[in-house]
Amino acid sequence: MEKLISRGAEADIYLGKWGPLDAVYKVRIRKPYMNEVLDSFLRRTRTLREAKMLRTARAYIPTPHVLYVGPKSYVLVLEYISGRVMKDELNSNPSLAFYMGVYLARLHSNGIAHGDPNTSNMILGASGKYYMIDFGLSYFTERIEDYAVDVHLFREILNVQHTEVYDEALRSFYEGYFSESKIEKNRMLDKLDEIEKRGRYSRRRSFQF
Amino acid sequence: MIGLGIESTAHTFGASIMSDDGKILSNVKDVYRPPEGMGIHPREASRHHSDVAPRVLKEALRQAGVSYRDLDFIAYSAGPGLGPCLRVGATLARFLSAYYDKPLVPVHHGIGHIELGSLLTGARDPLVLLLSGGHTMILAAHMKRWRVFGETLDITLGQLIDQFGRYVGLSSPAGPQVEALAQKGRKFIQLPYIVKGNDISYSGLLSAAKKASRKEAVEDVAYSLQEVAFSMLAETAERALALTKKQELMVVGGVAANKRLREILEKVAERHGSRLYAVPQEYAGDCGAQIAWTGVLYYRSGVKVQPESAFIQQKWRIDEVDVPWRS
Numbered sequence: 001m002e003k004l005i006s007r008g009a010e011a012d013i014y015l016g017k018w019g020p021l022d023a024v025y026k027v028r029i030r031k032p033y034m035n036e037v038l039d040s041f042l043r044r045t046r047t048l049r050e051a052k053m054l055r056t057a058r059a060y061i062p063t064p065h066v067l068y069v070g071p072k073s074y075v076l077v078l079e080y081i082s083g084r085v086m087k088d089e090l091n092s093n094p095s096l097a098f099y100m101g102v103y104l105a106r107l108h109s110n111g112i113a114h115g116d117p118n119t120s121n122m123i124l125g126a127s128g129k130y131y132m133i134d135f136g137l138s139y140f141t142e143r144i145e146d147y148a149v150d151v152h153l154f155r156e157i158l159n160v161q162h163t164e165v166y167d168e169a170l171r172s173f174y175e176g177y178f179s180e181s182k183i184e185k186n187r188m189l190d191k192l193d194e195i196e197k198r199g200r201y202s203r204r205r206s207f208q209f
Numbered sequence: 210m211i212g213l214g215i216e217s218t219a220h221t222f223g224a225s226i227m228s229d230d231g232k233i234l235s236n237v238k239d240v241y242r243p244p245e246g247m248g249i250h251p252r253e254a255s256r257h258h259s260d261v262a263p264r265v266l267k268e269a270l271r272q273a274g275v276s277y278r279d280l281d282f283i284a285y286s287a288g289p290g291l292g293p294c295l296r297v298g299a300t301l302a303r304f305l306s307a308y309y310d311k312p313l314v315p316v317h318h319g320i321g322h323i324e325l326g327s328l329l330t331g332a333r334d335p336l337v338l339l340l341s342g343g344h345t346m347i348l349a350a351h352m353k354r355w356r357v358f359g360e361t362l363d364i365t366l367g368q369l370i371d372q373f374g375r376y377v378g379l380s381s382p383a384g385p386q387v388e389a390l391a392q393k394g395r396k397f398i399q400l401p402y403i404v405k406g407n408d409i410s411y412s413g414l415l416s417a418a419k420k421a422s423r424k425e426a427v428e429d430v431a432y433s434l435q436e437v438a439f440s441m442l443a444e445t446a447e448r449a450l451a452l453t454k455k456q457e458l459m460v461v462g463g464v465a466a467n468k469r470l471r472e473i474l475e476k477v478a479e480r481h482g483s484r485l486y487a488v489p490q491e492y493a494g495d496c497g498a499q500i501a502w503t504g505v506l507y508y509r510s511g512v513k514v515q516p517e518s519a520f521i522q523q524k525w526r527i528d529e530v531d532v533p534w535r536s
Binding site: 006007008009010031032033034035037038041042115116117118120137149150152153156157159160161163164195198 | 349351352356357358359362363397399402404405406407408433436437440443444445447448450451452472473476477480481528
């Protein structure tokens with residue numbers, strides 16, 4: 001491990017070597033505020049889960065190779081993908097969201113929810129190939145509800161991080177998503193509506209009294 | 210300039226007089242308490258509000274040393290909240306506005322929490338954790354709106370704690386009592402930890418905690434419930450801090466009074482080179498001051514309504530509301 005390149009919510013990311021290869025070290029570190037039992041449970045299960053889901057998802061979309069899994073040291077070593085993050089490109093090119101739509105639909109069609117589909121989790125590789133990363137919250141599911149949550153999360157990210165291009169990016173995302181999805185468009189949009197209404201203050205219902 | 214703020218969204222009926230330099234001239238409230246183990250009954254709560262309103266209003270004016278005629282505007286919490294409760298505050302505000310010929314300013318309750326928090330803590334451009342009975346949200350201001358970075362997919366943190374408290378026989382609002390129980394807990398019981406992207410889900414945690422309380426010591430369950438619920442929130446706060454690189458993390462709303470939560474958030478902020486701004490405990494819960502101060506901000510921005518078009522909204526998304534004074 002050489003250089004700390006980012007500090008996320010649940011892991012520190014280092015750039016280093018794995019043999020002759022450039023590699024990313026994803027280290028899930030101890031959270032000083034968290035109960036120890038809970039902390040080590042989360043770090044262990046997420047490290048294992050991420051490795052497994054990265055490998056499974058590779059059958060459907062490009063993901064980095066898993067080079068090493070250390071459930072006791074909470075370390076994952078991954079192939080390094082050089083390129084740019086979608087987050088930094090989307091505001092100047094909102095149609096890139098199309099690819100997020102395609103990739104999510106492929107995962108969903110194969111029974112996988114990503115769990116954290118934000119624009120920081122797609123790398124536009126220098127080779128021209130696009131990669132999805134960060135599978136720590138990913139899981140197997142057959143429920144349309146879980147797929148709709150993925151879509152909801154992406155919409156939420158567009159709304160806060162790409163406010164200026166929200167409409168255009170969302171249109172491209174849907175175009176990509178429904179070009180590959182097995183789920184009918186109206187069914188997905190109804191489900192989304194249901195999720196966004198649930199238990200929260202979603203609908204405008206103003207009245208005079 | 211001075212204004213009156215009336216709060217009546219849920220348990221609390223409150224009235225406050227504030228001046229436009231941010232001085233709280235008075236802040237009086239009376240909180241409805243349902244019987245032990247029961248939730249808030251909207252009709253009973255609204256009856257309570259009607260009963261205490263004259264006294265609370267009179268006392269707010271007396272402490273501030275002003276009369277209705279001295280006011281520049283009257284602000285009320287227009288939602289979101291319980292219909293019958295909102296109606297008490299709104300009806301009073303509309304009457305006072307029409308009778309004394311004062312501008313009427315409707316205020317979103319959640320924005321009230323945020324703006325009073327900003328005033329009292331000095332946070333200028335914070336990432337906000339809004340944790341009240343009705344909201345569990347992570348927000349940042351952008352393009353004149355509060356944008357939601359993450360939120361609960363089902364029940365709020367306030368509801369989680371309150372409903373657990375009621376289940377084990379405490380009276381609502383049960384936050385402080387659950388916190389006291391948790392301080393005596395020692396054993397950690399594994400409960401569902403559900404984070405989805407920047408969102409969280411508490412309903413599975415609530416069912417599991419209720420179930421656990423039937424065979425484990427209630428102190429241990431309360432302790433574990435808090436640890437899991439707060440850690441979930443801390444994780445999403447960390448995500449939002451990593452994304453936004455905000456220098457200020459502000460926590461407001463009733464649950465912000467919880468000491469363990471504050472301790473956790475201190476460490477979260479520290480890890481990301483940010484600082485925690487926690488609303489002072491006495492202003493964490495619902496109160497008139499949050500409405501009076503936000504009323505000042507709206508009144509200054511020229512937002513007011515005619516008494517005859519006064520409204521309430523039981524459901525009202527915070528990200529649908531313009532905040533002209535924000536970046």
